[in-house]
Amino acid sequence: MDRPRITIFDTTLRDGEQSPGCSMNVQEKLRLARQLERLGVDVIEAGFPIASDGDFEAVQAISASVRRPVIAALARACPGDIERAFQALQNAERPRIHVFLATSDIHLKYKLRISREQCLEQARESVRRAKALCADVEFSPEDATRTDREFLCKVVEAVVGAGATTVNIPDTVGYTMPEEYARILRVLRETVPGIEKVTISTHCHNDLGLAVANSLAGVQAGARQVECTINGIGERAGNASLEEIVMAMRVRPDRYPYETGVLSEQIYPSSQMLADITRVPVQPNKAITGRNAFAHEAGIHQDGVLKNPLTYEIMTPQSVGVPDSKLVLGKHSGRHALAMRCEQLGHQFDRRELDDVYRKFVILADRIKKVQDSHLLELIQEVRSMRIPPASETTPFARVTSAVVGANHEIPPTPFPAAVTGAGSHGSLPVAFAEHHGEQEDYLWGV
Ligand SMILES: [Zn+2]
Numbered sequence: 288m289d290r291p292r293i294t295i296f297d298t299t300l301r302d303g304e305q306s307p308g309c310s311m312n313v314q315e316k317l318r319l320a321r322q323l324e325r326l327g328v329d330v331i332e333a334g335f336p337i338a339s340d341g342d343f344e345a346v347q348a349i350s351a352s353v354r355r356p357v358i359a360a361l362a363r364a365c366p367g368d369i370e371r372a373f374q375a376l377q378n379a380e381r382p383r384i385h386v387f388l389a390t391s392d393i394h395l396k397y398k399l400r401i402s403r404e405q406c407l408e409q410a411r412e413s414v415r416r417a418k419a420l421c422a423d424v425e426f427s428p429e430d431a432t433r434t435d436r437e438f439l440c441k442v443v444e445a446v447v448g449a450g451a452t453t454v455n456i457p458d459t460v461g462y463t464m465p466e467e468y469a470r471i472l473r474v475l476r477e478t479v480p481g482i483e484k485v486t487i488s489t490h491c492h493n494d495l496g497l498a499v500a501n502s503l504a505g506v507q508a509g510a511r512q513v514e515c516t517i518n519g520i521g522e523r524a525g526n527a528s529l530e531e532i533v534m535a536m537r538v539r540p541d542r543y544p545y546e547t548g549v550l551s552e553q554i555y556p557s558s559q560m561l562a563d564i565t566r567v568p569v570q571p572n573k574a575i576t577g578r579n580a581f582a583h584e585a586g587i588h589q590d591g592v593l594k595n596p597l598t599y600e601i602m603t604p605q606s607v608g609v610p611d612s613k614l615v616l617g618k619h620s621g622r623h624a625l626a627m628r629c630e631q632l633g634h635q636f637d638r639r640e641l642d643d644v645y646r647k648f649v650i651l652a653d654r655i656k657k658v659q660d661s662h663l664l665e666l667i668q669e670v671r672s673m674r675i676p677p678a679s680e681t682t683p684f685a686r687v688t689s690a691v692v693g694a695n696h697e698i699p700p701t702p703f704p705a706a707v708t709g710a711g712s713h714g715s716l717p718v719a720f721a722e723h724h725g726e727q728e729d730y731l732w733g734v
Contacts, residue, residue: 290544290545290546291546292511292546293546294329294330294486294513295328295512295529295533295547295549296359296512296514296515297323297328297330297332297515297517297529298521299319299516299529300316300319300320300349301332301333301335301361302514302521303520304316304334306520306523308566308567309567311345311564313341313344313345313348315564316333316348317345317349319557321353322553322557322633323356323557324353324354324356325550326553326557327548327549327550327553328356328548328549329356329357330356330357330358330383330512331353331357331358332514333345333358333360334346334349334361334375335360335362336362337362337367337371343374346358346360346372346376347378350375350378350379357379357382357423358379358380358381358382358383359384359385360373360376360385362384362413362417364387364388364409364412364413365409366413366416369384369417369420370420372385373417373420373421381423383423383424383425384421384423385424385427385455386414386424386426387426387428387429387457388406388409388410388413388426389406390410390428390439390442391430391431391434391435392434394429394430403438406442407441411445411449414445414446414449414450414451415450418449418450418451423453424451425451425452426446426451427455427456427490428442428443428457429457429459430457430460431458431471432456432457432459432460432462432467433460436471439475443479444479444480444481444482447484447485452485452486453486453488453512454475454485454487455487455488455514456468456488456489456505457492458490458501459492461491461492461495461498461524465500465504466504468491468501468508469505469508472508472509472510473509476508486512487512488511488512489501489506489512489513489514489527490514490527491505491514491526491527492523492525492527493521493523493524493525498519498524498525498526499519499527499528499532502515502532503543515528515529516528517561518530518558518561518562519531520561520565528573529549530574530576531574531575533551533554534554534574534602534607537602538602551606552606554575554607554608555609555631556631556632556633557633558575558576558633559576559631559633561633563632563633580604610631610632610660615657616648616652616657616658617656617658618653622645625644625648626641628663629644629667632660632663632664634671643673644667647669648666651666
């Protein structure tokens with residue numbers, strides 16, 4: 288019953304966003320941050336405010352509107368960065384300043400050009416400075432796994448003394464091995480005075496495909512925070528994948544008897560939303576969230592799964608929010624079913640937006656009988672593109688509805704020529720018909 292609680296620190300918007308092709312604008316970051324809140328992560332690293340005005344604005348916007356999770360902002364170990372980070376966090380309900388400084392000899396010598404003594408002093412001083420602004424301070428000795436062990440202990444002792452509340456041990460270059468990483472954490476826990484007062488955190492990169500294994504080894508060695516990202520995106524080969532860590536603990540509580548606050552049914556919607564925003568598709572064989580993660584191709588497997596899913600499934604698709612492919616969306620599906628499938632695909636709508644999507648859906652369903660997820664995604668994209676606020680609009684997600692929602696609004700060209708813009712008799716479907724459909728809330732899924 289009393290399983291240790293692991294803090295899930297999501298850095299999709301910071302480390303993840305830094306990866307090639309994954310940059311997001313302020314509104315996209317805000318949309319994803321809201322989904323991360325629904326997913327139940329404990330900490331959202333919202334950005335690196337000194338890095339750009341866009342990053343600053345994103346941290347500011349997320350701080351102002353995402354209230355439950357802790358919002359963290361990254362800063363190098365220097366006054367300008369720390370002040371800028373804190374400024375961006377002004378409106379956060381629970382702000383955290385995350386300060387980092389490289390500690391390995393190779394980084395000190397070639398990148399920072401400072402001595403170990405200077406590094407130690409800069410780490411201590413920057414944590415002290417952050418602490419004067421914010422009670423919640425995290426420190427990361429960058430490239431910790433390639434740092435001289437004795438020196439790493441000294442740095443950690445210094446930042447704990449200066450008031451850090453979380454000490455993160457990054458495997459910045461994805462170099463460590465599970466048992467080695469666990470040993471580093473054990474040495475810290477056994478030798479650093481005061482370490483028991485702080486939370487130890489993991490941050491592992493996937494250059495050798497070991498990010499998740501290393502993170503889990505870290506947890507077994509006493510880490511109580513894991514830094515990770517949706518779909519494992521991040522610098523180079525990526526970061527530890529949130530969904531894999533959470534589901535490893537859920538599927539194997541005998542080996543990993545830990546709790547997280549993650550609502551696993553929101554995993555797939557989060558993954559889909561990220562892919563939708565960045566246009567970076569999920570690798571088909573990606574564990575948990577890939578298209579093939581729950582597909583059974585081999586005949587003998589299919590036979591087994593049909594007799595009893597437990598023959599080949601260690602977790603159900605439903606447990607991670609993957610839509611049940613046996614349930615088909617057709618013209619008799621109601622608004623509720625449509626809204627649910629949209630949500631599973633990473634799209635939340637208010638009532639009026641849903642009306643728009645529903646209207647188009649009914650027209651399409653009438654034509655093609657079985658609406659696939661890919662159709663639905665195109666349709667959603669089309670409705671969303673009709674609603675993009677003008678560039679001068681400053682409020683994120685301002686509702687620009689009057690122009691597009693109206694009883695007789697024109698249906699614009701769509702990617703489904705035959706379905707909507709074709710010359711068929713339903714080309715200009717009477718609204719009354721669509722609304723009649725709208726009342727059929729009770730028709731959920733056609734099987
Ligand atoms: Zn990283």
